Amino acid sequence: MAILALRDIVKKYRMGDSIVTALDHLSITVEDGEFVTVSGTSGCGKTTLLNIAAGLERPTKGEVRFRNVALNKLKEKDLVLFRRKFMGFVFQGYNLLPALTALENVALPLVFAGIARKERLARAMQALELVGLADRCRHKPMEMSGGQQQRVSIARALVNRPKIIFADEPTGNLDTRTSAEIVAHLKEAAKRDRQTVVLVTHDSNIAGIADRIIYMSDGRLVDE
Amino acid sequence: MKANDLLVLANRNLWRRKGRTILTVLGMTIGTVSVIVLFSLGIGLAEWQRVSMEQWGSLNIITVSQAFFYPGMPEEERDKLRLLNEQAVSEIEAMPGVLGVAPAFTVGGEARKGRERGYLQLIGIEPGKMALMEFEPKAGRLLHDEDRYNVVAGAHVINNFMQLGRPGPAAVIGPPAGRDSLELLDQRLVLTLQNARGQKRRYTLNVVGILGPQFAERAHSVYAPLSLLREMHNFINQGAQPAQVHLVEPVNRQRDQAAGLQRVRRRERLELQYSFASVRTKSVEYTKQLGEELRQMGYQAHSIADQLEGIEQGTRTVQAVLGGIGAISLLVATIGIINTMVMSIYERTREIAVIKVLGASFSDIRGLFLTEAALIGLLGGILGLVCSFLLSLLINIYAGAAIGAGAMGPEAPPVRISVIPLWLTVFALAFSTTIGLIAGLYPATRAMRLDPVTAMRHY
Numbered sequence A: 001m002a003i004l005a006l007r008d009i010v011k012k013y014r015m016g017d018s019i020v021t022a023l024d025h026l027s028i029t030v031e032d033g034e035f036v037t038v039s040g041t042s043g044c045g046k047t048t049l050l051n052i053a054a055g056l057e058r059p060t061k062g063e064v065r066f067r068n069v070a071l072n073k074l075k076e077k078d079l080v081l082f083r084r085k086f087m088g089f090v091f092q093g094y095n096l097l098p099a100l101t102a103l104e105n106v107a108l109p110l111v112f113a114g115i116a117r118k119e120r121l122a123r124a125m126q127a128l129e130l131v132g133l134a135d136r137c138r139h140k141p142m143e144m145s146g147g148q149q150q151r152v153s154i155a156r157a158l159v160n161r162p163k164i165i166f167a168d169e170p171t172g173n174l175d176t177r178t179s180a181e182i183v184a185h186l187k188e189a190a191k192r193d194r195q196t197v198v199l200v201t202h203d204s205n206i207a208g209i210a211d212r213i214i215y216m217s218d219g220r221l222v223d224e
Numbered sequence B: 001m002k003a004n005d006l007l008v009l010a011n012r013n014l015w016r017r018k019g020r021t022i023l024t025v026l027g028m029t030i031g032t033v034s035v036i037v038l039f040s041l042g043i044g045l046a047e048w049q050r051v052s053m054e055q056w057g058s059l060n061i062i063t064v065s066q067a068f069f070y071p072g073m074p075e076e077e078r079d080k081l082r083l084l085n086e087q088a089v090s091e092i093e094a095m096p097g098v099l100g101v102a103p104a105f106t107v108g109g110e111a112r113k114g115r116e117r118g119y120l121q122l123i124g125i126e127p128g129k130m131a132l133m134e135f136e137p138k139a140g141r142l143l144h145d146e147d148r149y150n151v152v153a154g155a156h157v158i159n160n161f162m163q164l165g166r167p168g169p170a171a172v173i174g175p176p177a178g179r180d181s182l183e184l185l186d187q188r189l190v191l192t193l194q195n196a197r198g199q200k201r202r203y204t205l206n207v208v209g210i211l212g213p214q215f216a217e218r219a220h221s222v223y224a225p226l227s228l229l230r231e232m233h234n235f236i237n238q239g240a241q242p243a244q245v246h247l248v249e250p251v252n253r254q255r256d257q258a259a260g261l262q263r264v265r266r267r268e269r270l271e272l273q274y275s276f277a278s279v280r281t282k283s284v285e286y287t288k289q290l291g292e293e294l295r296q297m298g299y300q301a302h303s304i305a306d307q308l309e310g311i312e313q314g315t316r317t318v319q320a321v322l323g324g325i326g327a328i329s330l331l332v333a334t335i336g337i338i339n340t341m342v343m344s345i346y347e348r349t350r351e352i353a354v355i356k357v358l359g360a361s362f363s364d365i366r367g368l369f370l371t372e373a374a375l376i377g378l379l380g381g382i383l384g385l386v387c388s389f390l391l392s393l394l395i396n397i398y399a400g401a402a403i404g405a406g407a408m409g410p411e412a413p414p415v416r417i418s419v420i421p422l423w424l425t426v427f428a429l430a431f432s433t434t435i436g437l438i439a440g441l442y443p444a445t446r447a448m449r450l451d452p453v454t455a456m457r458h459y
């Protein structure tokens, strides 16, 4: 069963007087539990694709169906609920909050979901254990290496037990070995809980462990 | 997002930029201090004026007397003139806000006390009404119903008496000559009255009480039972054309001027008219209102509260000016908070986008920034309150002592020129928090509208 279906998506941006077409009649279906990577040259529209699939941006044209709900038609209020409940995010720049400890950062999505302190800290601790950083739970992001920070952010993406995880170049700032480790963590966790992963990467090694690799160019699919 | 999580997170964010937050809080502190202290000066001023007024007389008592007729008085005013008689007293007693009316006669005359001689201003009052009229003895007692020739003397009456043979003013005006008022207690005063027929009558009065220092306007009078004064009045008026005749029916035509007094209707002439009546009211507000009503009815009425009105008007103006000055510094502080919050949002654009992606709703974001701004306001308010109390204390110690000494002599207690009542404390905290909230409104709305996509794009 398809968890995510993008149908004939067009996304155009206005840049001053000119119009940029970031996605050009693009259609993708992602199956439940699938591990999909998206590759392509810089500026080909990968981030835009992820944003639209996650409901962070609305397509100019076309339809986004997530678990058979048309995300492009939902109100902001409902999109927030969808994100809290079903989605996890990993960013290229880690994007941890500098004021919070690793544990608090991981627990943050649960704060917004209104989960009580005791429970959310316990769940955050579990997620940290999953990425092997339980001993660093009291550290602030500034006190950790890039790889560790990204592992914390993976724990954060897992903490609300999402159905789908969107990761935009999560290893873009890391060396090859650390990158491989991180993606292995992600894949292991996802496979165990039958979570779907859509991961954008340049790295062909990483793309190699995917169930399916999608190549993009100029806002279109070129190959699968 | 739960309220306590919101508070914790907002507080955490606030202290990431300690220096800036402290400076902003300080701005708010100064704003709050200026509002509170300036307000407290206004309140202190009003309270001090009230206290000084109350030393002169009660704010709850109106003195009512018959209005004077004067030649050339407009007809409609003349028609309104009223007699202060038994009927009038019961009419006034029935007015709302009146606790009681004590009609009074006054008689003045020469009195002897042993070898001393002095002028006595004698006022008759129903003994049972003295307590209601806020008489307080500092020695001895007030009058009882059985008293006939017993009297109570004001604190300065003693200064009216001089050794025989020595010339001197009858009544002392200005600072008292400083004799101990208790000297008069249990003394006999012999008052001699003379009527129009030239007959003399002697009254021996026994001083059973001395009034306390409150109500300076009573200090020079001696208070006797009303029944005694009525008797004295009757004696004095024997054979006289009543002095008040022209009050009863005013002269209005030229040809009546000489014979005017004869035009008095007999019924009215014989009717008992009091010298004045004291009206005890429920509160200052009633005093002001009733004073106005009594004047409308055609009596003369005056009370300390009448002067209070004018003074309060002035005080309110002063308060408004002081409050306005405080409001300006508060406005500056408010702009400071807005500035800090807007800067903070610029710095945290990415962070805001991230938490939006992670599931923070519009109201979470707005709540977060509003809470931060309100916390700045509240902290400024609390700090401002503490500083205000200290400042108020200093003002009272230094400026208050100087003003007290200047107004009431060197031994006067220091005046509390700056007064911070509880309501001002509560108001200041609520107000500074509200200011913070208002200041946070615009930045919070901006934060709320930020595009979450910012988090995903890596620049």
Ligand SMILES: Nc1ncnc2c1ncn2[C@@H]1O[C@H](COP(=O)(O)OP(=O)(O)O)[C@@H](O)[C@H]1O
Pocket: A013, A014, A015, A020, A021, A022, A040, A041, A042, A043, A044, A045, A046, A047, A048, A049
């Ligand atoms: N907010 C925007 N305004 C204008 N153009 C944009 C905006 N976001 C993306 N683009 C353009 O859309 C295209 C695709 O961008 P993006 O999806 O970020 O590419 P990728 O992630 O593959 O590098 C690029 O040409 C980029 O310049």
Ligand SMILES: [Mg+2]
Pocket: A046, A047, A048, A168, B458
């Ligand atoms: Mg990108």
